[in-house]
Amino acid sequence: MAKKTTRSASPQVTSGADAxxxxxxxxxxxxxxxADALQMRVHALNDLQLTLKHAHWNVVGPHFIGVHEMLDPQIDGVRDMIDVLAERMSTLGVAPNGLPGALVSARTWDDYDLMRADTSAHLAALELVYTGVIEDHRAAIEAVGDDPVTEDIVIGQTADLEQYQWFVRAHLQGTSGALVTDGASGEVEAAEKATTSRRARKR
Known part of the structure; x- marks a missing residue:
């Protein structure tokens, strides 16, 4: 990696201008x-794959191996989505920005709240993370509607994200189908609800 220096980019060398x-x-x-509408989806998915990997490293407790191994295919799938969207941006004539500084500067959400935590806690928090990403992906479907090819890509990705969330939600549901985290307003509250529910079921 290049040593940190003062930026003095020359337009003869590099450009973020549209083609x-x-x-x-x-x-x-x-x-x-x-293409511009896809940039925030690239940021959101980059953030999601890092968050999923973080949870993968930090889950502990009952069902550890099942959750640990469930997350890796989701991480790989999200990374593939990022590549598809970034390459679509380039195809449409706009340079995608995958740099961490751009992500942190542009994002409208906070960092994930959990470190080492019970599997049920991480799953509860991730369920909320997925909800936010999916809602914004669904909004992007309308935003890219003038290009059916891009629209089709985003629709397909939304379906995959919804399936990933289903895998997570299945750990948080009882036989009634209700989520034990219903009503939680944030990741920590959702995690607390999930761990409280798991402890109550063990009694």
């Missing part, structure tokens, strides 16, 4: 607008 083109069948304005 003077996009895909056939779209105007450059439309293509670039669609």
């Amino acid at each position: 003077p083109l996009t895909v056939p069948g779209l105007s450059a304005e439309t293509g670039h607008r669609v």
Whole structure:
């Protein structure tokens, strides 16, 4: 990795400006607008895959191995989604930004709240994380609607994210189907509800 230096980027060397083109069948304005809508999805998915890996490293307690191993395929799937969206941005004529500083600067959400914690606590927190990502992905479907190809990509990713959340939710449901975390307003509260419920079931 290059040593940290004062930035003095030359436009002859690098540029984040839109290309003077996009895909056939779209105007450059439309293509670039669609691509711009994908940037926050790239940020959100980059954040999600890091959060999932963090939870993968920090789960403890009952069902550790099941949860630990469940998360890795989700991490791989989310990383693939990032690559698809970033390459679609480039195809549409906009340079994707995958740098950590850009993510931290642009995001509208806080860091994940849990460190080492019971599997039920991490799953409860991750369920809320998935809800936020999925809601924003669904909003992006409408935002990219002028390009059916991009729209199809985001729809497919939303379906995969919803399935990942289903895997997480299955650990938090009773036979009634209700989540033990219903009503939680944040990750810590959801985690507390889940661990309290698990302890109560063990008595």
